[in-house]
Amino acid sequence: MAAPVAGFAAEDVNVYSYRQPYLIQPLIDAFSEETGIKVNVVFAKQGILERLEREGRNSPADVVLTVDIGRLDELASKDLSLAVDSETLNKNIPAEYRHPEGKWFGLTRRARVIYTSKDRVEEGEITRYEDLADNRWNDRVCTRSGKQDYNVALIASMIAHHGEAETEKWLRGLKDNLARKPQGGDRDQIRAIAEGVCDVAVGNSYYYGVMLSDPEQKGPAEAARLVFPNQDGRGTHVNLSGAAIAKHAPNRENAMAFLEFLSGEEAQQMYADLNYEYPVREGVTPASIVSEWGDFKADDLPLDEIAKYREAAVKMVDRVGYDN
The missing domain is CATH 3.40.190.10 (Periplasmic binding protein-like II)
Structure with missing residues (x-):
């Protein structure tokens, strides 16, 4: 500036x-x-x-x-x-x-999608954000910081749909399933799948396109599968x-x-x-x-409604110690 x-x-x-x-x-x-x-x-x-x-x-x-x-x-x-x-x-x-x-x-x-390993996760094995808290994914999930803007927005959308109590239960379950301390950017989560650090990750869709179009990043990207969550329900955030x-x-x-x-x-x-x-x-x-990647159903909840819950989402990240 x-x-x-x-x-x-x-x-x-x-x-x-x-x-x-x-x-x-x-x-x-x-x-x-x-x-x-x-x-x-x-x-x-x-x-x-x-x-x-x-x-x-x-x-x-x-x-x-x-x-x-x-x-x-x-x-x-x-x-x-x-x-x-x-x-x-x-x-x-x-x-x-x-x-x-x-x-x-x-x-x-930019869709907030789930990435899965093509080798270690069957297609259709995870289809919803809510599934990230299932104990079958214990020690198998990677994300960046819970306080990163896009994750705050995702958590805020969960609050908008499920309420604070249910969302906090979900976030604690997701934290329990983390394979490592939250770190890096969205592309680092895809690389972590390729390196076998985790089997499931969360990231923005356009990073996948960026990596696939770059010969130096294409290999790690091709090891991951893009999943549009909640297609049978409210749609992808x-x-x-x-x-x-x-x-x-x-x-x-x-x-x-x-x-x-x-x-x-x-x-x-x-x-x-x-x-x-x-x-x-x-x-x-x-x-x-x-x-x-095909068409996908987007969550049509107005984003100004989701934004109302951002402060609650940040406090929740601290409360559960997500980044610790």
């Missing part, structure tokens, strides 16, 4: 982004080519919300790009994003993937990457044009092909690797 504010120009569109530059640069280039609007980007792994709060009305930020429903919800709950009503955004983005007052909009979906217009955006028309472009067919197809994510816009075809 060290880029100077003076580097931002009026009549451009100024973006604060949690998304890595290489993931969004092709989209930015396409937008600028189509509209003639220059996009200025500051990238940070953390601290964007705090910077917006500190800058207040003097902030040059027009758009915030981020990942995870928790960060999107914080933008709205801390009154850092502008409520907007766009016919284009409302048409392109299903209601469950946007804030009811237009304070944020989902741009891509999904999280989002998304965007919001900053509360004090100086270039609101350009900001709106940028968001509407990102929700359009061209940008949605680029998201799918470049990042192996699922577009939020209906009718856009996933990347060929992703299409090979």
Whole structure:
């Protein structure tokens, strides 16, 4: 976040982004080519919300790009994003993937899936998140930290569906089944399956696509099977990457044009092909690797409802000592 504010120009569109530059640069280039609007980007792994709060009305930020429903919800709950009503955004983005007052909009979906060893787990042997707590998986499950944003969102979704008491029982059972202390990222869980450390893991779907498309990572990925959980019930939990217009955006028309472009067919197809994510816009075809996994039923519980339980989920992770 060290880029100077003076580097931002009026009549451009100024973006604060949690998304890595290489993931969004092709989209930015396409937008600028189509509209003639220059996009200025500051990238940070953390601290964007705090910077917006500190800058207040003097902030040059027009758009915030981020990942995870928790960060999107914080933008709205801390009154850092502008409520907007766009016919284009409302048409392109299903209601469950946007804030009811237009304070944020989902741009891509990433399914929180289960990975299993092709050699040591039979197909169909595990089909639900709830199965992760079954004692048949004792010492056989790997996950990253329970406090990582995507796991917090998954636990929050379990609370939304089952209540706190039942979810805590489930989380304790999952902890008892861990093969090792929670660690690493989602791709590390897939590698752990290939290395025989565990037989079952939890991760985001697009990492699987990234690994399969990379010759250096393809081997470990091919040792694992992707499972979309809860297909006979509520469906698989999904999280989002998304965007919001900053509360004090100086270039609101350009900001709106940028968001509407990102929700359009061209940008949605680029998201799918470049990042192996699922577009939020209906009718856009996933990347060929992703299409090979087949269609899946997504949990249609609105993500702003799930976000209400994030704080309870974090406290639960501490209470059960999940990361210990």
